[in-house]
Every structure is written in structure tokens, then in C-alpha cells.
Amino acid sequence: MSVYVDVLRYRELFGSLFRRDLRAKYRGSVLGLGWSLLHPLVLMLVYLLVFSVLWRVAEVGTEDYWLFLLCGLPAWVFFATSSQAAARSLLENANLIRKVRFPRQLVPLSIVGTNLVAFGVMLAVVAVLSVATRPEARDTVWLVVPLGALFACLVAGFALAVASLNALFRDVEHLLAALLLPWFFLTPILYSLDQLPGVDEYPVAAFALHWANFLTPPIEAMRAVLFTGAAPALADVLYTACAALVGLAVGAFVFSRSDDRIATEV
């Protein structure tokens, strides 16, 4: 775990990289941080138009479908943008990595950090909307903070692993990009697992959608506290906590195994 302890030890450097990435991301844009909100907003509008207004499939017992969508999107956007940006990060900083000794895991982790800011802002906006329109969620909304933190750990570990692998195998980022679209549809963001009409006929598929996709339990749990106003299912919470730990461990493992080769192959 020294991979992550170094983040604390080199927190000044982490802070500098973080500021660099944050400002590089938003510099020169009038909207600034707004850009990162624009993406889920546009996604939401499109899905709303297609599934709620035109197609009308999503009316299966869900009022406030727009908010339902909005509760699932931040986590997905955070996951997808973090891992894609992190995948390229080591290569983009190649001349630094080859020439200076510093803890290299800080590069992808700081990318995750900048996306975490956008994630936090999105969650805050959603939480405010949720409190305003759904009184039943008022008592549980705060639970999104610990759940979001666990999810951030999971994303950090995943992003670190992807970044390390992409330094060694250049097509990892393309593979990831190709996987993200089907992955999105296999994650219950547009729909809720228990409201899918086919669930009863194909219990195995439903089971796999829920437990084989490590994004499902955290998203279900976050949506429970943001939208439904119910306590999240214990299984989802436990799964999320374990996924966070396993994610961090896998990230650290892949990174330490490839650290030396990263310096020579980026």
C-alpha cells in the first residue's frame, strides 16, 4: 500500500500536479468547471428525450425519470472520464517520467483527483435537486458522501491499473474506449435492475448484471440514497466497500509490477 502512502508523503507534489491538471483542463474555457457538468447534462437530455419522451419505455413505475437518470450518471461519467484520461496520462508525461525520479503513480492519481472535483460538484447538484423534489430522500442524501468516497477509491485503483498497463501495451486505451459503450448499457443507469421486464425470465443474466459488473452495486446504492430515499441494500454497500479495497489493491499491484518498465517504455 506504499503506492498510496506516497501520495500523502508527496502531497505537495500531488497538489502541484493536481493544480496543473485542473487548470490545464479548464484553462481558456469561459465555462470552466461547467464543461464537466455539460457532458452529463447533455447525456441526460438526450436520454430523457429518447427514453422518456419519444419511446416512453422508461415509465415503468418511475416518476421523476429525469432525476432517476441524473442520480446514476455522475458515477458513470466520473468512472469513464477518469479511466480514459488516466490511461493516457503516463504517456503524456513521458519526458518527465524518463528524466526525473518521482512517485509516478501520482500522475494518473492526480487525473482521478481532478475528475473527482467534477464528480463532487455533480453529486452536490443532484443532491440539491433531489432534496428539493423528493422529500422522502431528505434523510438519506448525506449517505452519498461515504458511498461516493468508496467509489472514488475503486475508480482510483482501476485508473492506476489501466494507466500502468497502457504504458506497457499501447492499445489498452483503445480497448477501454471500445469497452466503455457496451459497459454503459450493461450498467443500470438508464434503467433500474428490478424494473427490467425480462429479469424474472433470466435470473442468471440479472444476477450477472448486478454482481459481475463492479459498477452496479455502488451505483444502485448511491441511487437508493439519492432517489428512493431508502437505506441502501446491505449487500450493495458491502460489495462497494470490498470493491474499493480490491480496486486499490489491484491498482497498487499492477503499478508496482510495472513501475520499472514504465520508466523505460513510455
Add this chain to the structure above:
Amino acid sequence: MQAGEITVDGVSRRFRVYAREARTLKDLFVQRGRSEATEVWALRDVTLRVEPGEAVGLIGRNGSGKTTLLRLIAGIIKPTTGAVAAGGRIGSLLELGAGFHPDFTGRENVFLNGAIQGLRRDDIKRRFDEIVAFAELEHAIDRPVRTYSSGMTMRLGFAIAAFLDADILLLDEVFAVGDEAFQRKCFGRIFRFKQDGGTIVFVSHDAAAVERLCERSVLLERGRVSYDGPTREAVARYRRSLADEVDPAERGVGLREWGSGEASIRSAALVGREGSERLQFLSGEPFVVEVAIEATPGLRAPRLQLELRDDAGTLVGGEAVDLEAIGWSATDGSAVVRYELDPLPLADGRFHLRLGLTDSSGERLYHWLDDALAFVVYPGGEERGVVRFAGTWTLEEKITVR
């Protein structure tokens, strides 16, 4: 492990070189079993020990493993076998301006780059003005780095690294860039780091640059240490190994001497403040020339002439002394003469010392050494040009304009 100490113990480093530029997962699956990697040993069983305060040059042809060794010491890569250890903080100047972000201003990049090199924000804040002044970028520090010329970028990169407060400084051939005056300024700064007790490892295939800085050098040939000892000898061996590639101008430098030989100069050396021989001085330091002379018994005490010329051959200064006048009667055959200059009145540049022995009238030439020693003087502060003016500034009258 002491700060500034480096030990390299039986180190080998292997690289896998792939036929294609970048490996992909596709290759891994499609060409499974057919390994197309060739193994290259960049270093083979290298053992080295550098004491705190030493300046060691690494010389050798391209591909001899110099840069790999430097990256191992820096901790950027790990040895395949063996162990590398370095005590204290390491500053590395492997590439100037590595990691500058083009859209950020010089100021922002100083802080970012300083942090990457391991400096705390407070340290950078404290030294910020010095860094900017050294890089001569006061007017441009708040402009984005993408508007800088390559020279300006290099200067800023050097300045940050030079003010790192490191115990060990690792230098790759970073002086190939920038104008000559700035190069000398950089050398001066590095030289001062050395004077303050810092350890230096300097990689170059420019033997003259190594001679300027390092007393000891390691010659690498195909990944192995082929010589480790005084720079002069290491450079000589290196030159021999590439005899036909040597620049003809470099080959001309050497002893050129003539004279009747009744008295002769056996050796000449420059001695620094600390009492040991060296060929680099900071402007204003104490400077001593020691000349050992031998005369055939019975000869009248000769006269010793000393001349200093700059690189272009212009006479900078000269002096002569009748050895009898300083108390030598030539009957006992040999003597060592000391010539002391304190402070050294030269500012900046490379100088050549000529020594001559004549009879007291100056007409008969016993021994003349045309290029006895060449040495370098680095500006210690803001001196420029050849001569060090040790003037003082005072304000006589102050007129306030309302």
C-alpha cells in the same frame, strides 16, 4: 549511508528491445510464443564508489551505458542485478525543462517543476527571485512558457535545478544548449555547488567539459568500466579509443616546448585554496602556481617568466622573477617556486599558462613551455569579461527629484 555518497555494487542492467516501437496487447495475443525481443545489456557488472564531495565524470561513446548508469543512480530505473544506493537528496539535470507545461507561465512552471524535483513550496518561494534572476527572465516570468525561445526554456530549467539544495547533482549533457556565456554561468554555478561540498556525477562524451569539472572519471566501454581514475588519464584513454574521430583542434593542444635545457621546468601545477591541485577556479579565489625547477649545477640562478593568455591567444598578463632575488642559489640543483595571487583577478573564461626559464638577462632561453597548463575561471558572482574588477560602489550625493 552518508549524504552525498553513492555506491554502485555489481550492477547490471538489461533492456528488452522490441522490433516494433510499442508493444500492444494485440501482439501479445497474436504472436504468442514467438518472442521478438532481443536482450541488450546496457551495463555489465559495474562497481563504483563516490565519496561525498567528489566530482566524477562518466565518459564513453554513445551507447556505452553512461546515461543508463546515471538513471540508475537517480533511481528512475532499477538494476537487473546488483544494488545502487545514494545518500541524501538527489538533483538531476538530465533534461532541462522536462515537464514544463507550455500553457503555464514561467512562474507557475517554476513551482510545478520544483515540486516534481522534490522541493517544498516554501523553499521555492524563498529562492524564487534568485532562480528568476539567474535565468535572466525577470521580464518574461509571467508569460506562458510556449512563448519562450528554446534558450529561455533551458535557462529556466537549469535555474530551477541549480537551486535545488541537493547533496548529489546528476548532470547529463545539458550544456550543449544555450549561448556560451550562459553555459559558463551554468558551469560556474555547478562549480560552486562542488566547492560547497556537493557530489557531482557528470555524463558527457565531450572530454573537455568533463576535464573542466571532474578530477576523477570513469570510462565506460560497452557497458563495462574500462578505466576508473584521474580524468586526465581517462580522457587520454578515451581519445585513444576514438583516435580517428578526434577533432584536429583538440589534438594540437599539448606540451609545446623548446630551449637549451641547462635549466628546465620539471612540473607545474595550480593549487586551490584547499591545498590540492585543480584546473578550475572561481573568480576572486586564492590562486597558486607551483613550479618545480631543475638546473645543472653551477648555473647562475635563472629567471622565471610567467604569462597568461586567453583562449584566443591574447596576452592577459605576465610577470617575471629573478630566482636569486627570492633566495635561490642554483647550486643545489632544484627548487619549487610558488607564485601566489589572492584574489585571482580573472573573471570568466579559459586561460593558458606559459612558463619560461631564461638567464638573468632574458637573452638565453633555457626552457620554454608554451602551454604548460590550461585552466578555467568561473564567475563567482556578477563578474563579466576577462578581468575581475574588484571595485566598490558608493553613493556620494543623493538628489531627490520632486
